[in-house]
Amino acid sequence: MTGSPSIISVALEQICVRAGTADANRTMMVHRSRAAFDAGADLVVMPELAVSGYVIEADTVADVAEPLDGPSLAAMTAVAARGDGLVAYGFCERDGSDFFNTVVVADGDGPVLHYRKLHLFDAEKHVYSPGDLGLPVADTRVGRLGVCICYDLRFVEVLRVMSLRGAELVLAPAAWVGGFDSRVPTSGATRHVDGVIAQANLDQVAVVAVSQVAGASHGGPATLGGSVAVDGYGDLLVGPLSRLEADSALVEVDLEAVRAARLRGELIRPRDDRRTDVYGLEYGGESL
Template identity: 70%
Template sequence: MTDRRTHSRREQGSLTVALEQIDVAVGAVEGNRGTALNRARAAFTGGADLVVLPELAISGYVVDRDLAAEVAEPLDGPTAAQFIGLAGEFDGLVTYGFCERAGTELYNTVVVVDGSGPVLHYRKLHLFDREKDVYTPGDLGLPVADTAFGRIGVCICYDLRFVEVLRALSLRGADLVLAPAAWVGGFDRTVPVTGGTRHVDSVLAQANLDQVAVVAVSQVAGAARGGPATLGGSVACDAYGELLTGPLSRTAADSATAVIDIEAVRAARVRGERIRPRDDRRTDVYALNYGGDAW
């Protein structure tokens, strides 16, 4: 039944994404992993094709160097093995954040896996505040990958505050950008008590300007579990910056699903007979450079 459902979605050019906003405890790897696996399994059982979990969902939001070294694991560690198995069971994709150990370096990492292994491996480029004392800045660029559900890119939390990130991913052909997060205050002057935060404002505006769908899933309520006051408020939007679901709860674990129409995302790159934002860019005046390519 799972295969028929998934194949039907693929044929229709759309996918169902589960936003799994979880409340994780700092350093409690086994418990966090168990929560993440249970939530992912429930999402797949409920019809999801792609499950998105927050930044550092397995380790918790660790900003202590000694604790991070203790809870870190390699890319092919126990967490990967279990999520790869789960993704294979349901013929889907899982996106999760963890503290990665590579040699002597620690990275704030997000991986997208299917049943065969990692599809995307990303190390956070822009480290926020105390993360700079713990993690090495990312060295894998801004990866995109073709999947059965469309072309997907990934970034993490603070990366969304740098407009070049979503612009580069979109110009490299991403239909959908996944942005696991642990949203906190500190960047904006004020943080609304309820509803969407300024993080969400940024996501919606950039999705529209870059014609790319975005799913941003944050941790929540971390202050009660040994971490910072993570803000929740996870969202999914289409390539016009219109909300598909969310903002989710600002104070508690929450979940939702959104159907992403990949063909509609691609169609959004043309806004009218004479309104074609990508063609209208003045590349004779400016360009965005990435990996030797320029747009």
């Protein structure tokens, strides 16, 4: 984006939320976001379903759900305006009779990205509707951003589509749990992180993935924490954060370095080297 800074400061706010207690969680999110902005953040990233906790029971979802323009947007827009930055947060969205696992990226004027989770994981399929807003990418004051949620990262087309549409930084709020991999390491990086690292390198896009942590002690599943930020070469910028407790980090992401990662050598140009005469990827009716 013309006029956007090359180096941005991103806060990873790995919070431990209580399932079903939206007001208390929202208050905590405001407090953590204010502290992050005061520490110099340009962009604050919260986990998937940060407002509600990771809720998958129909009655609870109905209780905590809110419209896009509900109290969470009001609170997070206000804190973004105060900090003169952007906030990404997950919440349970109600739209008519449908519920969506949603992430919004907001600045002081309101949403700049609105995303509904495309790939519902396990029991989410019983209560949430599949996302219907595609894979949005938008120019913002902190560069060209994309967004996805948790399980979406297990589908290689997701980061590939956003990177080919120009995303420099993809935000991936999450509530990482076991169930996909054959094993879950008890410490350090989970297999989720392995996937983020590999895809960031292959797609030449930076990724910030922020998970909930320790949800089982607060009425939710055993979320794994371990949040990370990765650059366009797949190198860790920060993390994994704590696997057991709430944690945070402030990291600089160099967007110019992300753009430079698209050229690995005079004859090593991953995007130009794609054999689109043999295979292709289509998004929204457009060949990428």
